[in-house]
Amino acid sequence: MKDEPVAKNLLTQMGSAFIRKEPFSLALIISPWNYPVNLTLVPLVGALAAGNCVVLKPSEISKSTEKVLAEVLPQYLDQSCFAVVLGGPQETGRLLEHKFDYIFFTGSPRVGRIVMSAAAKHLTPVTLELGGKNPCYVDDDCDPQTVANRLAWFRYFNTGQTCVAPDYILCSPATQERLLPALQSAITRFYGEDPRSSPNLGRIVSDKHFQRLRGLLGCGRVAIGGQSDESERYIAPTVLVDVEETEPVMQEEIFGPILPIVNVRSLDEAIDFINRREKPLALYAFSNNKQVVNQILDRTSSGSFGGNEGFTYLTLTSLPLGGVGNSGMGRYHGKFSFDTFSHHRACLLSHPGLEKLNEIRYPPYTNSKEQLVSWALGSQSCTLL
Amino acid sequence: MDPFADTLRRLREAFSAGRTRPAEFRAAQLRGLGRFLQEHKQLLQEALAQDLHKSAFESEVSEISITQSEINLALRNLRAWMKDEKVPKNLATQLDSAFIRKEPFGLVLVIAPWNYPVNLTLVPLVGALAAGNCVVLKPSEFSRSTEKVLAEVLPRYLDQSCFAVVLGGPQEMGQLLEHKFDYIFFTGSPRVGRIVMSAAAKHLTPVTLELGGKNPCYVDDDCDPQTVANRLAWFRYFNTGQTCVAPDYVLCSPATQERLLPALQSAITRFYGEDPRSSPNLGRIVSDKHFQRLRGLLGCGRVAIGGQSDESERYIAPTVLVDVEETEPVMQEEIFGPILPIVNVRSLDEAIDFINRREKPLALYAFSNSKQVVKRVLAQTSSGSFCGNDGFMHLTLASLPFGGVGASGMGSYHGKFSFDTFSHHRACLLRCPGMEKIYSIRYPPYSPRKLRVLLMAMEARGCSCTLL
Numbered sequence: 129m130k131d132e133p134v135a136k137n138l139l140t141q142m143g144s145a146f147i148r149k150e151p152f153s154l155a156l157i158i159s160p161w162n163y164p165v166n167l168t169l170v171p172l173v174g175a176l177a178a179g180n181c182v183v184l185k186p187s188e189i190s191k192s193t194e195k196v197l198a199e200v201l202p203q204y205l206d207q208s209c210f211a212v213v214l215g216g217p218q219e220t221g222r223l224l225e226h227k228f229d230y231i232f233f234t235g236s237p238r239v240g241r242i243v244m245s246a247a248a249k250h251l252t253p254v255t256l257e258l259g260g261k262n263p264c265y266v267d268d269d270c271d272p273q274t275v276a277n278r279l280a281w282f283r284y285f286n287t288g289q290t291c292v293a294p295d296y297i298l299c300s301p302a303t304q305e306r307l308l309p310a311l312q313s314a315i316t317r318f319y320g321e322d323p324r325s326s327p328n329l330g331r332i333v334s335d336k337h338f339q340r341l342r343g344l345l346g347c348g349r350v351a352i353g354g355q356s357d358e359s360e361r362y363i364a365p366t367v368l369v370d371v372e373e374t375e376p377v378m379q380e381e382i383f384g385p386i387l388p389i390v391n392v393r394s395l396d397e398a399i400d401f402i403n404r405r406e407k408p409l410a411l412y413a414f415s416n417n418k419q420v421v422n423q424i425l426d427r428t429s430s431g432s433f434g435g436n437e438g439f440t441y442l443t444l445t446s447l448p449l450g451g452v453g454n455s456g457m458g459r460y461h462g463k464f465s466f467d468t469f470s471h472h473r474a475c476l477l478s479h480p481g482l483e484k485l486n487e488i489r490y491p492p493y494t495n496s497k498e499q500l501v502s503w504a505l506g507s508q509s510c511t512l513l
Numbered sequence: 514m515d516p517f518a519d520t521l522r523r524l525r526e527a528f529s530a531g532r533t534r535p536a537e538f539r540a541a542q543l544r545g546l547g548r549f550l551q552e553h554k555q556l557l558q559e560a561l562a563q564d565l566h567k568s569a570f571e572s573e574v575s576e577i578s579i580t581q582s583e584i585n586l587a588l589r590n591l592r593a594w595m596k597d598e599k600v601p602k603n604l605a606t607q608l609d610s611a612f613i614r615k616e617p618f619g620l621v622l623v624i625a626p627w628n629y630p631v632n633l634t635l636v637p638l639v640g641a642l643a644a645g646n647c648v649v650l651k652p653s654e655f656s657r658s659t660e661k662v663l664a665e666v667l668p669r670y671l672d673q674s675c676f677a678v679v680l681g682g683p684q685e686m687g688q689l690l691e692h693k694f695d696y697i698f699f700t701g702s703p704r705v706g707r708i709v710m711s712a713a714a715k716h717l718t719p720v721t722l723e724l725g726g727k728n729p730c731y732v733d734d735d736c737d738p739q740t741v742a743n744r745l746a747w748f749r750y751f752n753t754g755q756t757c758v759a760p761d762y763v764l765c766s767p768a769t770q771e772r773l774l775p776a777l778q779s780a781i782t783r784f785y786g787e788d789p790r791s792s793p794n795l796g797r798i799v800s801d802k803h804f805q806r807l808r809g810l811l812g813c814g815r816v817a818i819g820g821q822s823d824e825s826e827r828y829i830a831p832t833v834l835v836d837v838e839e840t841e842p843v844m845q846e847e848i849f850g851p852i853l854p855i856v857n858v859r860s861l862d863e864a865i866d867f868i869n870r871r872e873k874p875l876a877l878y879a880f881s882n883s884k885q886v887v888k889r890v891l892a893q894t895s896s897g898s899f900c901g902n903d904g905f906m907h908l909t910l911a912s913l914p915f916g917g918v919g920a921s922g923m924g925s926y927h928g929k930f931s932f933d934t935f936s937h938h939r940a941c942l943l944r945c946p947g948m949e950k951i952y953s954i955r956y957p958p959y960s961p962r963k964l965r966v967l968l969m970a971m972e973a974r975g976c977s978c979t980l981l
Contacts, residue, residue: 134912143903145910150895152918229919237717244714248707251724253923256717274949281956318957328957403529416946425941427531429616435943437609443971444611446600447940452618453695457719459938472925474913475891478903480882483740490747491784491794493570501570502578505909506585 129179131475138504142485143478149470151179152229152253158220158243160234161190161333162289162383167257168197171232174465180230181209185223188216189334221246228252230469234291235259236381237454255458255468257291258451259381260408264294265398265424267415268303275414276310279387280318282438284365287330288385289337292410292432292439295382296371297389298398304369304389311387312352315365324355324362332361332384341384347377348388373401395420399427407431407453410439431455517689520677521620524647527674528619533645536592538672542642543591545670546635547584550577553666557631560658564630566797571752576631579909583636586911586928587643594643594932597941605970610943615936617645618719619695624686624709626700627656627799628755628849633723634663637698640931646696647675651689654682655799694718696935700757701725702847703920721924721934723757724917725847726874730760731864731890733881734769741880742776745853746784748904750831753796754851755803758876758898758905761848762837763855764864770835770855777853778818781831790821790828798827798850807850813843814854839867861886865893873897873919876905897921 131146155175159168168186175182184201186194198212213223224231224246233243234257247254266275283294299307319326332338338361345354345366353366368388371378377388392398402411402424411430413421421435431451432441441447442461450459460468488497532538550557554577561567561576587594597612621641625634634652641648650667652660664678679689690697690712699709700723713720732741749760765773785792798804804827811820811832819832829851837844837854844854858864868877877896879887887901897917900907907913908927916925926934954963 134910136912137909140906140910143906145907145913147914148891148899150918153895240717241714244717245711248710248714251703251706251710251722251920251923258717270946271949274946277949277953277956314956320958326957328959414946421943425614425943429619429937430939432940433614433942435941436946437942437944440606440609440944441611441940441942444600444603444606444940444942446602447611447942448613448938449940450938452616452937452939454717457717459940471895471918472914472916473896473918474898474907474910474915474925475900476898476903476907476910476913477884477887477901478906480736480740480880480902483737483743486743489574490743490780491568491570491792492786493568493794498570498573501574505574505578506582 137506139489139501140476140478142482143476145476148473148475149178149466150473152469152471153180154183154228155180155230155232155469156183156185156223156228158185158231158233158235159187161187162286162291164190164193164197167234171234171460171465174460175230175232175469177466178469180469182211183223183228184210184212185220186212186214188214230254232460232468233257240456255450255460256456257449257458257460258409258454258456259291259383260406260451260455261295261378261381262292262408262410262412262430263398263402264297264412265395265402265414266297266299266303266307267395267413267417267420268300269416269420270303270414271416272303272306272310273313276307276314278414278436278438280311280314280365283387284315284318284329284385287332287363289330289333289383290439292442294387294410294412294438295408296378297387298392298401299389300393301391304391307389308351308367308369311367315352319365323353323364324357324360329365329385332363335361337383338363341382341386344377344382344384344386347371347375351389353385395423399424402428407451407455409451409455410434412438429453515688516685517679517692520679521649521692524649524675524677525620528617528647532672533617533647533675536595539643539645540588540591542671542676543584543588543639546639546642547581547588549667549670550581550584550635553662556662556666557659560656560662561631563658564627564656565752565755565799566795567752568794568796570794571796572631575752576629579632580635580639583639583911583928583931587639587932590929591643594929603971605967606942608945608948610941612941614939614941615644615932616939618935618937619646620649621646621696621698621935622649622651622689622694624651624697624699624701625653627653628752628757630656630659630663633700637700637926637931640926641696641698641935643932644935646935648677649689649694650676650678651686652678652680654680696720698926698934699723706922721916721926722922723915723924723926724875724920724922725757725849726872726917726921727761727844727847728758728874728876728878728896729864729868730763730878731861731868731880732763732765732769732773733861733879733883733886734766735882735886736769736880737882738769738772738776739779742773742780744880744903746777746780746831749853750781750784750795750851753798753829755796755799755849756905758908760853760876760878760904761874762844763853764858764867765855766859767857770857773855774817774833774835777833781818785831789819789830790823790826795831795851798829801827803849804829807848807852810843810848810850810852813837813841817855819851861889865890868894873917873921875917875921876900878904895919
């Protein structure tokens with residue numbers, strides 16, 4: 129919250145220059161169903177810390193969590209400065225007609241556009257945490273079991289319903305052959321012979337998403353898993369191979385426990401494949417060779433990047449979490465949250481006297497005044513911020 | 514017929530090919546921009562004189578020098594700004610490399626206004642180039658002479674595979690905005706700001722909007738009227754009042770108004786002479802449309818100082834209006850001219866209420882010998898920026914972020930803020946491919962013991978510092 133003093137030039141030397149952090153005022157947080165506690169409350173932390181009043185709109189799809197947030201949470205906060213509002217797309221639409229001073233939205237790119245358009249009418253700044261298909265390049269030079277462990281955990285965590293989960297793999301046919309048994313091994317170790325009976329595997333949030341995912345099981349060829357059970361909204365940890373770029377599983381963000389493998393013949397082809405598509409929220413590269421990892425990092429763009437690892441970076445509040453391009457704008461976590469929900473006001477407090485010093489800048493203008501003023505303007509003490 | 518498709522495609526191809534990534538390339542562009550300013554300083558001054566009757570002093574100080582400073586700052590700091598920023602880690606990531614990588618967005622559109630057509634076009638350009646983007650510049654068609662120099666001369670100093678100037682009016686702008694950009698930087702009115710943001714929303718393009726508003730200026734009873742009048746007058750009539758951060762109106766008590774008026778007259782006479790129209794240091798209104806608009810405002814309240822105008826020159830005298838009602842046009846729109854209305858308030862509280870009833874302005878000013886008063890105005894209001902006991906000097910500090918809030922805009926720039934505005938900050942974590950035994954603790958089947966260990970590892974920071 130503290131005022132941040134900044135470097136001055138000669139003309140402002142007698143004053144005090146600093147950045148004052150101010151709340152925007154009324155912040156709206158719209159959160160999704162997949163991590164309904166985290167993705168509702170972590171933004172709330174930032175908004176509260178920055179001094180805003182907050183309206184929370186949790187997802188109606190994660191119904192039980194919505195109930196707890198609506199009924200219990202307000203008891204712990206000052207309700208003159210905080211409110212939970214409920215409803216579906218229609219209510220959200222009505223809510224968005226109102227003017228807010230900041231809108232923080234986590235959800236799909238499609239709805240992100242709607243939110244930003246609504247915000248534009250009121251010139252409301254936004255942070256949009258969206259999604260995409262997060263590519264995962266697996267190099268020939270790797271230990272397949274290590275890679276498979278890491279891939280499997282991050283893919284099937286929360287039943288794949290994670291915006292930063294690896295969405296699809298890019299690798300050579302040879303590496304695919306090594307990966308498949310390793311993936312099967314990892315899945316069996318993690319979830320047992322019958323993943324459906326494992327307490328450690330989740331379920332799909334809704335019938336609509338279940339149907340959508342079951343449809344994707346028909347793409348390519350099922351190499352591992354593929355089972356599903358409508359009564360439980362259960363989908364087995366699945367790996368698909370022989371997948372074409374044009375098939376549905378490669379067209380939309382999967383958001384489920386299905387991992388398609390797309391073959392490429394080289395690193396260059398993988399990078400081209402990635403760069404032909406929208407910038408994703410996350411991007412992963414697995415290789416024993418540092419050069420390969422760095423090449424992918426250097427030649428692509430994404431919200432965030434993991435080398436030889438999945439979304440562990442999320443646990444570092446010193447890293448900004450956010451998207452780029454179609455995967456979003458703005459970022460948060462840690463101090464980034466506080467800064468996101470604050471207006472950084474430039475302040476200069478000058479001396480009310482010492483007017484003689486200022487006469488150099490007033491008309492009638494002369495060449496010598498001009499030179500002096502130009503020089504004094506350029507003279508900043510410390511240049512590195 | 515899409516006049517822009519080819520240009521945009523060319524720039525995107527250059528970006529995809531990686532032309533703008535190396536520091537050497539960016540530095541070369543910045544140096545090119547610097548040479549353009551130096552070699553054509555006179556040409557630019559003449560253009561500014563034609564467009565706005567801007568004096569050489571004002572051109573130098575508020576357009577050319579400021580731009581040159583930004584270029585120099587960017588050149589000095591480019592590599593430091595571009596560098597991966599290492600960040601503190603927790604136990605779980607102790608063996609990893611964690612850092613923030615700065616990346617260009619890609620294709621950036623900079624839309625600039627007519628009032629400081631060199632500064633407000635080129636300073637954003639500095640940031641966009643330093644950050645490694647390809648840039649499309651859309652200068653204002655109202656500052657015609659400057660537009661011509663920017664369109665015809667500037668491109669020769671930059672790599673034209675990565676840079677283009679596009680021209681046109683509202684219709685062309687609309688067409689341009691249908692295309693997808695990776696960043697849009699707009700300086701102009703709130704009304705057009707909404708249009709730009711709506712267009713950007715269709716492509717999920719992030720934006721910085723430097724807009725405007727009515728910048729209040731509270732003058733306390735406890736002040737030296739001549740000092741205040743000097744400062745007020747200079748910042749109000751600089752560039753003939755056509756400044757987004759100029760004090761727009763004064764709030765003070767009737768008593769203070771009585772002391773201010775003769776002081777303002779004295780300042781105006783000292784600055785511009787007995788006949789301001791013949792002063793080389795006073796500019797002109799940019800267009801007939803704005804001249805007519807401003808001449809209309811002269812009918813509000815009562816003219817206490819100035820009030821003369823001449824259509825043939827688009828001249829409006831440095832003017833002060835009193836007895837102004839809140840409902841009159843001069844208090845309804847951003848003035849953007851050499852007219853300073855004074856509105857009376859009976860107390861500091863009333864002034865603060867008045868300010869807070871209205872849209873958040875781009876700038877806010879408070880003049881008082883009392884530090885407490887200045888601090889109260891600062892603490893009880895919000896605005897893009899704030900200056901106590903002076904006008905927009907804060908603009909000259911590249912260490913301060915320049916931007917609006919609420920209806921006056923979003924985002925900020927100048928100095929490193931420009932570089933950061935035009936960069937995507939990509940969170941990166943690089944782990945070594947081995948040591949799998951250590952990391953296996955997180956895998957299912959889950960157990961309470963595993964959970965405890967993991968939570969501890971995520972929480973604990975090594976020996977690093979928690980303050981960022």
